[in-house]
Amino acid sequence: xxxxxxxxxxxxxxxxxxxxxxxLVSLDAFWIVFxxxxxxxxxxLAYFILLRKFxxxxxxxxxxxxxxxxxxxxxxxLFYLAIKLSNVSIGVVCVSTxxxxxxxxxxxxxxxxxxxxxxxxxxxxxxxxxxxxGFDSRYRLGISVGIVCALFSAVYSIYSKRITNLYDNNSLIxxxxxxxxxxxxxxxxxxxxxxxxxxxxxxxxDAFYLLLAGVICTAGxxxxxxxxxxxxxxxxxxLTYNLEPVYSIILAMILFNEASELNDxxxxxxLFIIFSVGLKTTKSIHKQNKATL
Numbered sequence: 001x002x003x004x005x006x007x008x009x010x011x012x013x014x015x016x017x018x019x020x021x022x023x024l025v026s027l028d029a030f031w032i033v034f035x036x037x038x039x040x041x042x043x044x045l046a047y048f049i050l051l052r053k054f055x056x057x058x059x060x061x062x063x064x065x066x067x068x069x070x071x072x073x074x075x076x077x078l079f080y081l082a083i084k085l086s087n088v089s090i091g092v093v094c095v096s097t098x099x100x101x102x103x104x105x106x107x108x109x110x111x112x113x114x115x116x117x118x119x120x121x122x123x124x125x126x127x128x129x130x131x132x133x134g135f136d137s138r139y140r141l142g143i144s145v146g147i148v149c150a151l152f153s154a155v156y157s158i159y160s161k162r163i164t165n166l167y168d169n170n171s172l173i174x175x176x177x178x179x180x181x182x183x184x185x186x187x188x189x190x191x192x193x194x195x196x197x198x199x200x201x202x203x204x205x206d207a208f209y210l211l212l213a214g215v216i217c218t219a220g221x222x223x224x225x226x227x228x229x230x231x232x233x234x235x236x237x238x239l240t241y242n243l244e245p246v247y248s249i250i251l252a253m254i255l256f257n258e259a260s261e262l263n264d265x266x267x268x269x270x271l272f273i274i275f276s277v278g279l280k281t282t283k284s285i286h287k288q289n290k291a292t293l
Contacts, residue, residue: 004228007227007228008232009240009243010224011225011228012240013247014220014221015221015244015247016092016244016245016246016250016251017217017248018213018217019079019248020248020256021209021210021212021213022079022083022088022091023083023252023256024205024209025202025206025210025213026202026203027200027206028081029076029078029079030187030191032080032213033080035210035213036076036213036214036217036218037177037180037181037184038181038214039210039211039213039214039218039219040177040214040215040217040222041178041181041218043215043219044174044218044219044222045174045178047219048170048171048174053171054171055168055170055171056171057167057168057171061163061166061171061172061175062175064167065163065171065174065176065178065179066178067179068172068176068179069175069178071152071155071159072156072176072180073180073184074152075152078146078149079091079095079146079149081145082146082149083142084142085139085141086139086142086146087139088248088258089248089252089261089262090139090142090266092245093128093129093146093249093266094129094142094143094145094150095149095150095153096125096150096245096276097147098150099277101150101154102118102157102158103115103122105155109162110158110162118280121280123276124273124279125272127272128273129147129269129273131268132266132269177218177222
């Protein structure tokens, strides 16, 4: 059981590392996501085909999976764009506001009871971001993009939650990555119209980091998550993943010395976000304990 928890924290650490590619790779956000999806999707698909675990989900299942992949691609493009416009710490902190959007959108999608406490707890995270936004004008555009990124992340989370229990998870992941890759390919003409050129010039280090992003931080992360979910409850995994932004910020401070780029407003804002996450975690634990009684 100890090894499973170590694998869980390894997966969270890998997830926390994904934001660093926004600074490690010199390419823009579009190409980072394009190659990450393409490499990760090819690796996962080949893995499940070799193990004979890839299943045809039917037309509806395949389309649902690909739609989820397209939403995920939008989230990732905005995530890396937010990091390019600010830094890793600001990017991951903005994504932490996902709870606010989930609390607002999910009741209308799944027709569940509206939770005012979830909204109030999530507003603390929004307040934390607004504090950073108001007192640090350098990163306002990055913060704005990061908040929109959190909205797409919430939509992806809710949509994935709806379809996860309907189809084989191994195959669903494959279809998501296939859908994400196809969606990125469809966006290529639009990208060219906006940029006026392909802007596809990268170094050996870029190629190495993109391979790492696709194989380890996409395919490896998904496969590790699947293994952990077979041994641990989704609830335990969800709570542990609250550490993801913490890992990202620590890694960014170590590798890029981002602490020197942040002022006091960042630390005040992140305290509100941590408090928000703590309240939601406490509520989730209480809810889980009541369900098991």
